[in-house]
Every structure is written in C-alpha cells, then in structure tokens.
Amino acid sequence: MSEKKRGILNPVIIGAAVIVAGGVVGYLYLKGVFSDATSPLASAKVVPDEALMTGMISTDPKAWGQLQQFGTPEAQAAINKGLNDFNKQMTAESKIDYAKDIYPWLGSVMFAVLPSDPNQPSKQNLLMVVGIKDKISAWNFSNKIKSQIKGQETDYNGVKILETTGSSGKTYSAVLNDHLVLAPERKAVEQAIDTFKGQPSFAKKENAASILSKGVDVQNTLAQIYIPEYGNVIQQLIASNPNSPPLPPQSLAQLKQVKSLVMGLGVDNSGLRMKAIGKVDPSLIKVEYKPTPGKVVAQFPLETIALISGQGISRGWAAVVAESQKNSQLQQQLDQYRQQMKTSYNLDLDKDIFGWMDGEFALAAISSNQGFLAQFGFGGALVFKTSDRQTAEATLAKIDAIAQTNSITVAERNVQGKTVKEWKLPSQEILLGYGWLDNESVFVAVGSSLIDVMVTNSNSLDGSESFKAIAGSLQKPNIGYFYVDMDKTMSLVNRNLAAAQNNPIPAEANAILTSIRGIGMTATQPDASTSQMEMLLALKPKTK
Template identity: 20%
Template sequence: MKLRSLFSFLSIVVLVLLLLSAGGFYWLVARNPVRVLSSEPRTTPGAALFVPRQAPVMVSLLLNPAQLETFQLVATPPAERRRVREELDQLKQNLLTNTGLDYKRDIQPWLGQEITLAVTSLDLDHDAANGQQPGYLAAIATEDPQQSREFLELFWQKRAIAGSDLVFEQYKGVKIIAANPPAGDRDSVATARKPKPPSYRLQLQPLKPLAAPAPTRTLASAAVGDRFILFANHPKVLREAINNVQAPDLSLEQSKVFTQAIDTLTQQRVGLTYIDVPKLTQLLDRERPLTTSAQRPTMANPTIAGDESSLLKQTLVAGFALNQHGLLAEMALLSPGGATTAFAPPLSQPIGALQYLPSTSSLSASGTHLDRLWSQLSKGLASYETVSQLIDQPLRALQDRWQLDLPNDVFSWVKGEYALAMVPPDSVSANGTLRPDWIFAAQRPSLEVDQQAIAHLDDLAKQQGLNVGPLTMGDRTVSAWTRLTADRAASQPLSLQASVQGVHASVGNYELFATSVAAMDSALKAADRSLVAVETFKHATTSLLKPNSGYLYVDWDASRPILEQQFPALKVLELAGKPFFNRLRSLTLSSYGAQSGVQRGGALIQLKGTA
C-alpha cells in the first residue's frame, strides 16, 4: 500500500463523509427522541496532544465515520441509497488496496470517535537545501485497544510478506514499526541526489557545502496507550509526537494561540480545522524559500512586504456543525496582539440591492461599503500570493472587458449597498471560451463628488473610443457603451456593426451596470424572480449568524464550467474529492465582524439531497 493511499483515504473520511452526512443528521435528531450524538459533543481534538505547536495544519473529525454514514444514508432518497453506499464502501476500501485487509472486518470494530490529520512540519530535517519534505501524522482513536493492536500486527505482517523491509524501534516505552522503501527505490533516490563533480575548466571553483540527503519517504506506525494508534510518513514524526505527550508544553493542545482560537468558537461542532495561514501558504507554494516569509512581494508593494508584519502571523480555526441544510462552519481568524481593527457588521437582513440579481446568478457578492472592503482585502491578502491570485484573476478579466480600473473608478464611490453577480453567457465564443456576463448594482451615493465619479464613467468610455448613447429597453431608457465597426460584404452596401461593451441604468436609489443588453434586461426584470427568492440562498441567510457584513454565494453546478476555465487546478481538486463535488449544491460565506484581534465568519455548504 502506498503512503499516498493511506493519507488520501483518511482525508476523505474526515472531509467527505462529514460533508455528505449533514442532511441526515438533522433528520435523525429532529425525529428521534434519543439523541444520536452526545448532548455535550467533544470540542477539542484529543490528538492535539501529539501535534507540535508549530504545525501548519490540523484537521479533525470528532465522530465515528459510521455515524456519519448512517446519517447520510437516511437523508438520501431510497432510489439512490445503493449508489451512495457503494461510493462510501469504495472510499473506505481505497485504504486497503493490495493489502488483503477488509475495512469492515479489520478496522470498523475498533475505530473510535476521532480521526485527526496533521501536517506537523514544513520540512522534516529543516534543511531547505535538499528540498521540502513535510511531516504527516494521522491519529486514529480506538474503542478497543486490543483489536487495534491486532490490526497493526496484521497490517505489518502483510507488508513483510509483500517484501517490505521492516524496522522495529522502542522509543520511550512505545513500539514504533516502520517500512523502508525497496532497495531499488533507495538506490534511485541516492543516484538522483548524488552531487556532480566540481568543474576545473580554467580555474578551480570554490566547493560549496553538500546538502544532506532528504529523509527517505516511508511509512511508520505506533500504538500510544489505549486511546490512539498513529501513522506517519517517517519515524521522526512519531518520535516527536511521543515527545509532545511527555512534554505537553511542546504540543498544539497547550499552545496559547490554539486555546484562544478554540475559545472564539461558540457553536457545537463535530469537526475542527486549525491552520497556521503563512505556513500553509508556504506548503502550497513549494518554490518559495522557507526563510523568506517576511520578504515576499505583495500587491501593495511589489518589492518587499516589510518586517514580520502581523498579517504574516494569522491563525485560522474553523468548527463544523451539521445543519438541516448542510454543513455549517464557524470560523475565526486570529491576528497577534489584537492587530485587527474592530468593526461591527451592519446587516441584520439581506440588502435591497439583491433585488436586481436574477435567480440565474451563478456567483454573487453583496454587502455595504465596497470601498472599505477592497481596501481591507488588498492589504490583508497582499502577503499571500496564492490567495491574492484567486481574487486578482477574475477582477482582471472584468477590468479588461470594461476597460476600467475598477478599484479607482468604481469601488471608491460605493459607500452604501452593493451586489455583484456573474450570470451565464448567452453563447460561447468562437474559440470555445465561456465569457460570462456580469451585473453590478450599487446604492447611489449622496456626496456630489461620488456622483461625479459615476458620470465620469461615460467620459472614460468615450476616451476608449466607445460610443455613449441612449438605448430603449421596453418602457425604460438606459445608457449603452458601444463600439461601432464598419463592415462591407461582397456586393453589399457599407453597414455599421455595434458591439455593446456595457450598459448603465439608474433605477430607484440604485445604479445598475451590466456587460450586455441581455444581462441588463435580466437585472431590470429580476424583481419577481431575484436571487433572494432562490431556495439555497434563503437557507444560507437563515443559517448564518446575524448581524453580518453580507454574503458571498456560489451555485456550484452553474458556476463550475466557468470556474474550471479560470482555475485549471480546480479540476485536480475535483478529481480528488469527486464524491463531495458531485453532491455539492452551493457554498455561502459571510463575515460576522472583528474585535480584539479576531475576525469571525461563517459558511454554509449545501449538498444535493438535503432539505
């Protein structure tokens, strides 16, 4: 069995089963007088005692996967239960491919109430010269210590029969078993890392110190006490985990940041994620040196970000609860020393600007004070290149289409309500590229200088060679930005072709902008079938806490083709979590404000088949 298979399986158990089971949880608890879950569910992963305090990521499932599977099957329509059961069985059996082990016979009888996965370090030997090899740890709770130890013995017996070279080690009273890679693999790694001879062409070059070889990838396990069995990608990870138990101050469980993060979560939960944001960024971007986190180029400063900005020290923690509409997440982003500026979220209900977003909107963002929000985003995400690109890329596409500097020409005057939506395009371009339409609604500003900024948009359009003129749509006259081109076909008189680049309308107390006539028409007619009336959006607004700062809403099926086109790496993620993405219905995010260095927010992940 490959190491990748083990950790891929456990990740799926923690994430996919948790997500797929959300609807069934509500069904059982609401209808059964005997609570399926404890009235006081565990709030802190017990395995945090094994995880070092400097760990970049930890993800925990605080329930037995069998409970979640039961919930999901109950929530699934009867006609689909067989297919869902087969998918779940296939996920579980992926762990045991080519091992001769059976999940129901060898694992399920002893599996307990927690599965925790962690990236323990960015580099096992802390030597950037030989590349990064992160440390991975899986801690699995056991309800039957004897059976779980028998499982480990059977597991390693089958590895030995298959030809693996087993290594046994007794470390501080704990038995560690590891399997080294086959000799052929070790030889190939050594050959690949063998240093090249120095050059002596014209003169001797000074010899550089040789980098130590990176730790060899392997698989190791240990049974610690009567509560957990551990798996890791190197015995060193297990030795450090044992040290953390015997010296608790070294563990994440005793970390002040971790305990503070846990205390910020107020809702009951069945899952937990802990992320050291800058370390995760380094993990995702392998080309970035480990020692240069304070000197990264940013959106605000393309040269150097500055000295150890507090933005580079943030910690994200998220607790997951099962909701009648899906999986409800409560999130907190901590900044050191209370660096976050306090602000109270202003909204106790969805804003009026949403009435101009049609029900076909595949992606939308709504709230107030877009000028302030953009300023916070540009500063807060400047040091995180990977995340910044996710925002910059679609923004650049929209700027190129409208030929505007959106932050300066539009965002700066939006101090009231706003709503932005991506709607499906009427057609596909000649090269097969999807080009969605956009609708933007903003509350008309009261200051004269901001009103002049709106009028200045027409001047900018004219400077780009666009024609600005009235266009009648039903009983309403709007302003259209068009590009005129002359076209003469064979034996035909000269004709003018008008290509609409944008449409602007003033309606009530709002200014509307759209990238096409069809999009503007759908915005003007959205009152009777707006996004606010869509079932999934209503469920999100009733599930997420209030007051809040607005909503970011994604209809997965509708936006999927366009998102895959914009972000090709998304297809790889979908392949890894296929069962989840096939059932994903929508995702909604919201911010609950900030105080004393903590920014709070929430998310609702809705799945097909839930209420």
C-alpha cells in the same frame, strides 16, 4: 461461634469484593471507560510543539451517515465505489476488516503537520495520532497485524518503534499509553515519544488549549482543524517554499498578530457546512465592521448564476491609503496609480473612483442568450449604492467622454420610465449600459438584454427558492454574500464544453457536481478580536 465466624468471614468477603472491584475497574480501564484519549486536547499532548497545525477526523459513523440523505443515485454510487475500492485495497494488503478489526478500538484520529525537512521542502511531514478507546480490541488487532505483516522493532527512549513496509512505503508506529502514533518518517515518531516523555507539546502552545477544547460548533462534525499560531505558520510555510516571494516586513508583522484559527466541517439538513473562527489583535482591523443591510441582492434578477456582495468600498480604500503611510513600497504603487489615472483619463482615483462607493455593492453573473452574450450564455452586472450621487454621476460622465474618444457612441434610452445610457460599438452592437435603479443605486450591465433585465427585474434573486436554500441559512447580520447556483453553472459548463467539442466531464465527477445545489459563503465580526466565516455546500436531497 457464629459471631467469630462473621468476624473471620468479613475480611474475606471484603477482600474478595476488593479483588472483584479491582478486576472490574481494570477491565473497564482496558475498555477505555475512564480514558480521555479521544479528545483533541488529549491527543495534542503527544504532538510535538513544532507542529504547524493539527486536525481531527471524526470516527463517528452516525455523523458520516448523515451524508446518505443527499445525492443522486449516480453520486451515491460513485461515493460507494470509492469506499469499496479503498476497503478492497486494505483487505488485499493486510486482510484487515475495518468494521471488525479497527472500529472496535478506534477512538479518534488526529493528524499533525510538522515542519518539512530543509533538504526536502516539498515533502509533507505528517504525524497521525490515533486514540485507543478499547485496549483489549487494540491488543487483538496488534497481534493480528504482527502475524500478517513483517516488521522490525527497535527501542527509542524506552518505547518500542515498529517499522513496517507496505505498497506505499515504510510506516513507523509506537504505542504511547492511550494513543497510537504513526508516520512515514521515523523522526516524527521519535519526536512524539519525546513529547510523551515530557518535551513541550502542541497542547501547551499559546491559544491551543482554548481552541482544542472549544473547536467550532457545527452539527454532525466530520473534521476540525486547529492553528493556534496562524501568523507563524504562514511564515514557516512561505520560508519552506523556495518559490514563494518574501513577504514585506509590514505584512509579516500583521500576520503574526493573527492569534489563532480553528475550522470545523459538519453535516446538517442543508448539506456540508464549514465554519472558521479567527482571533486577531483588534489593532489590526483597519476597517470598521458594519453589517450590510442585504438590500442589494433584491436588485438582481432570478436568472443570476453567481453573486458577490459587500459594503463600503470607500472605507476599504481609505484603510489601504492609511496603511500606505507606513509602507513606502505601497505608497509608491498608489502614487503611480493616481498619476496614471490623472494623466490618462483626468480622473481622481481617490475621489472620482472610490470616494462615492460608500454603500452596498454587488457583482453578478447572469444568464443571457441574446445578442453577443449568446455565445457565452451569460453576462455581468454591477450595482453600487452611494450617498453621493452627484459625484457618481460626474464620474460616469467623464468615463462616457473617454469612451466617445474611442469610437464608442453613448446614447440614452428609456426603459420603463428609467433613463439608461448605452455604449454602442461601431457595429451598433450595445456593449454595456448603466442607469439609476433608485436615488442611491446605480447599475452597470453588459449587453442590451441584461440592461432590460436589471431595470425591469420582476422576479428578484432574494425571493428565489435557490437563494433562500443556499444563502438563507448563513449567519446574519453579515458583511455580504458569495453565492453560486450550481444547476445554472453546470448548465453553462456542459453547454460550453459541448460547443468546444472537448472531452466531457467524467461521469463520476459529473455525478458529484450535479448533486450540489449551490455554494453560499459569508463572514461576520461578533467582536473586535473575532472574525467568523461560514460556507455552505448545499446538497440536493437524495432521490431514488
């Protein structure tokens, strides 16, 4: 009897277990446990392949919360005010509470830029793709929206499209399994439905799957942008803008060889960091990549406000000359420049100007409150490193001779054992000067005060805390730096605005700008087909 009962009960128990398990699986499915809807690749599968580019915006509050470690109280207040105003506007229109109504089901947010309507080329055509991580919460939200906002549903290819009207105009939306698609134009939603039903998607474009899967490695990602066919995108954007001049066929051909570009923005302990990776045809790279030694930065003083450095101007010029052999228009322009330099100044453009600039170089803006620079608060300086000092000196002598024919006096002066040549105006004001810092480094500086600063330079830029904080964390080796000290820059801006008696910078904008410590940027080339760029918006630590 007991054996028979066990035989009868076993199927019942097994069946009940199957039903319970099925219910659990179904519940977990609705809760999004098995869904990959939040990945860039999954979202791109409902984006039409006509899209020029896509981007993902992070919905992770922890990533955005990292920004709380930066900024003055004024900057934090300005940001919080903006967020509060946005929430109030959303609540006023639809009584939506982001934390309660949207966040529980919001998995990801992708935006896609579609080609503009030829009849309205200036109007952006955007499609939003929102990943649904919790279908139950999304269902509850949908019911709440329908009860509050009047809309009209229509059918397209077996899918319901909801049309709603708000203060900003009409919005069209549709649910495609694990994704909600929205757009201000109905056609964009229809294209997304067609893609969902089997038409070619953005995810199937060449290079798309790779960049969508890998992205860019940044900490606490806030956003990523994906452009799998960079050259074609640029061509279409130019074609859609009637005011853009047509590109020469050679330039267009080069752009099309740029295979893909992906960019990422994140937050780390230094501030906001952006990285970009471009894949190109190696045959396009005309200038051989050589990382800079980085020594030229040390030849600029602590008072440096901003700097751009690099290496091998002569190699870049040689690449332009080589390219001109295939481009008659470019060759004609170069020949005109050569002729003008020869006729007007008796200078050989290839040899006298660019030929000896084969080492590192840097251009900088430097603080100064002396002489005629006092009215501006800064002046400029250049440093060139060269392996051909003889040609460089011969060129500078020719330029001195040209200056002397234009009422400028050229005189020598000794500064701490170094000979510098200075150009004096008829008023005896020193316009600029130049000299050799060592056997391979020649500098040119505007104003007598900067000449002395460049020669003496007891405290160099590369040893400053500001430069180390802003540029020190950028990837190395690299091709050089773009560097801005924001404190020194804002000091000049505020001073010049006050002197000009213009309206001051608005308080909120000023609060944001003064929370930025500086900007650093560089680039590198890890292999023949890859170019990388990195930029840091260095932010000041939060103060009480």
